[in-house]
Amino acid sequence: MRREEQGKKAFMAGLISMVFLLGIFAVASLFLINIGVQVYKNVVIANNDNFELRTSLSYLATRVRQADQTGMVEIREEDGIKILVLGEENEDGDFETCLYFWDGFLYEHFMEKGGYFEPGYGMETFEVESLIMEQKASGQLYFRATGGGGDTEELYMTLRAGRGAD
Numbered sequence: 001m002r003r004e005e006q007g008k009k010a011f012m013a014g015l016i017s018m019v020f021l022l023g024i025f026a027v028a029s030l031f032l033i034n035i036g037v038q039v040y041k042n043v044v045i046a047n048n049d050n051f052e053l054r055t056s057l058s059y060l061a062t063r064v065r066q067a068d069q070t071g072m073v074e075i076r077e078e079d080g081i082k083i084l085v086l087g088e089e090n091e092d093g094d095f096e097t098c099l100y101f102w103d104g105f106l107y108e109h110f111m112e113k114g115g116y117f118e119p120g121y122g123m124e125t126f127e128v129e130s131l132i133m134e135q136k137a138s139g140q141l142y143f144r145a146t147g148g149g150g151d152t153e154e155l156y157m158t159l160r161a162g163r164g165a166d
Helices: 002-067
Strands: 073-078 082-089 091-103 105-112 123-129 131-133 142-144 152-158
Touching: 002 082, 002 105, 002 152, 073 131, 073 142, 082 131, 091 123, 091 131, 123 142
Parallel strands: none
Antiparallel strands: 073 082, 082 091, 091 105, 105 123, 131 142, 142 152
């Protein structure tokens, strides 16, 4: 009888040990899965911020290339805001596309040449933390954008029209 009791006790001890080890394994697995999910979320957020940042500068470069003709590309300042102004002439008249940074977004506003400009008008195109635009005397344009994660990208462009080519 004692052997039977000892066998039952040994079996119960083994069963309790196994359940305890399985519990520890399950808790550790859930902990590691949670860490993996957090790392994945951070990677996705960083990639999205970087994509938004690079795409915003690529967008500016494309728009400048489309308008790169003598007198059609300039950076001017209105109400303390730097504006990339891209001119366009067609049979309906003279127009301007204004690209500017306002309240965390790169905006695009299409209007008649010399029309009324007010910050916040136009379409939000990209979300960026900051955008710096400068026009050098040599006809070169400089853009520096900062994304939500604090990453910064720069773009230098030399206008073809600035070199005398149309």
